[in-house]
Amino acid sequence: MHPELFRIPFTELTVKSYGTMMVIGFIAAIFVIRKLSRDIGQENTEHITTAALYSLIAGIVGARIFYVVHYRQQFSGKGLLEFFAVWKGGLELLGGVFFAIAVIAFYLWSQKLPIRRYLDILAIGLLLALVFGRLGCLLNGCCYGRPTCAFVSIQFPYGSLSYQGQVRPDKARNREEPYIELPTEFFGYINDANEWVAAPESDKYDYYLKPFDRLTEQERLEVTAGEYSALKVCPTQLYESLSALAGCILLYLHRKNGIEQQKKKKTTSAFFRPGVTFALMFIVYGFMRFFIEFIRDDNPYQANGLTISQNLSIAMVIGGFLLIWIFGKMKPDKLSVEDLS
Numbered sequence: 001m002h003p004e005l006f007r008i009p010f011t012e013l014t015v016k017s018y019g020t021m022m023v024i025g026f027i028a029a030i031f032v033i034r035k036l037s038r039d040i041g042q043e044n045t046e047h048i049t050t051a052a053l054y055s056l057i058a059g060i061v062g063a064r065i066f067y068v069v070h071y072r073q074q075f076s077g078k079g080l081l082e083f084f085a086v087w088k089g090g091l092e093l094l095g096g097v098f099f100a101i102a103v104i105a106f107y108l109w110s111q112k113l114p115i116r117r118y119l120d121i122l123a124i125g126l127l128l129a130l131v132f133g134r135l136g137c138l139l140n141g142c143c144y145g146r147p148t149c150a151f152v153s154i155q156f157p158y159g160s161l162s163y164q165g166q167v168r169p170d171k172a173r174n175r176e177e178p179y180i181e182l183p184t185e186f187f188g189y190i191n192d193a194n195e196w197v198a199a200p201e202s203d204k205y206d207y208y209l210k211p212f213d214r215l216t217e218q219e220r221l222e223v224t225a226g227e228y229s230a231l232k233v234c235p236t237q238l239y240e241s242l243s244a245l246a247g248c249i250l251l252y253l254h255r256k257n258g259i260e261q262q263k264k265k266k267t268t269s270a271f272f273r274p275g276v277t278f279a280l281m282f283i284v285y286g287f288m289r290f291f292i293e294f295i296r297d298d299n300p301y302q303a304n305g306l307t308i309s310q311n312l313s314i315a316m317v318i319g320g321f322l323l324i325w326i327f328g329k330m331k332p333d334k335l336s337v338e339d340l341s
Helices: 017-040 042-070 095-111 115-140 159-168 199-207 217-224 236-263 276-295 306-330
Strands: 004-007 015-017 186-189 197-198
Touching: 004 017, 004 217, 015 017, 017 042, 017 115, 017 236, 017 276, 095 186, 095 197, 199 236, 199 276, 217 306, 236 276
Parallel strands: none
Antiparallel strands: 004 015, 186 197
16 A cells, blocks of 8 residues: 655655556546547547546546535535545545536537547546556555455555554444454544543544554554454455456447448447447446445445445446437437548
C-alpha cells in the first residue's frame, strides 16, 4: 500500500497514488478512443477527445456528489468547503460514471453527432480507465476485501482502512464484534500537550487508532507480526481491475464484429447495431460489481440486504438489456458504410 508516491521537494505537497493512476487511466482511455474514433471519420477524433475531457470533470463531480449523499452523516455540521475537499478522499465510482455518461450524451446531442457510435467507443474507454483506477484503489488501500485464508490474498498494514475495519465492529455490515480484539490502549486521542491519551474501555471504538509512530516497540511487534497483525484479505481491487480489462476486450471485439458486418454490407443483427456495445458495458460492469461486492468488506448493507452498489448493479443490468432492445429497434444512423474506414 502506497497512498503517497513521493513528496515534492522543498514543499509539504505529496503526489497521491490514487490520483496518479486515475490520470494514467484517463490518458490510456483517450489514446484508445482517439484510435477507435477513426472508424467513424477522422474529423470526429477532436469531438471525442472533448467529450472525454468533459467526462473526466463530470466523473469527479459526480463521484463526489454520490459520496457526500451516501455518507451524508459524516458532513453534518461541517463547513461548505468539506463538501468539495476531494483531496481528502471520498469518491464513489458509480456516481462518477452515471454523471459522466449524462454529460457526454448531452454534449453529443448538442453537437448533432452520432451518439450511439460515440457511446460505444467511450464505453470501451471507460472500462480501460477502470483498470487503472482500481489499481489506484489498491495503492490507496480503499475498496478492500473480506478476510480470507485463500492462497490469493493481500495484507494491508496497521492503520490502513482495512485494518481500521478489522479492529472495530461494523453494525452496518451486521458485524457486532471486530475481527481483531485490539486492547484499549490502542484507541484514544492526542491532547493539547501532544500526549497520547487512551480511550475508556466502554466506548473505545469511538476514538482514533493510535498512530504507528506512537506505538512502543512491543506494540509495533504485536501489530506487524504478532497476534494483532492485520488479517489477509481478498484482493478485490485486483479482481475488479482484471475483470474490467476482460470487459474492455469483450466490448472491443463486440464493436469490431459489428463494424465488420457493416463493411461487408451484411444485414447487421440487432445485437451488433450501434449503441449495443455501450449497453453491454452496463451489463458487464453490473454483473462484475454485483459479485465482487460479496467479497468486499467496506460498503454497508442497505436495501434488500444488499449494498447500494449491488442494488445499482441490478438496475444497471436491467437497464443494459433494455438499451439493447431499444437500440436493436432503432433505425441506422446517418453514417454510411463508406464512412466506416
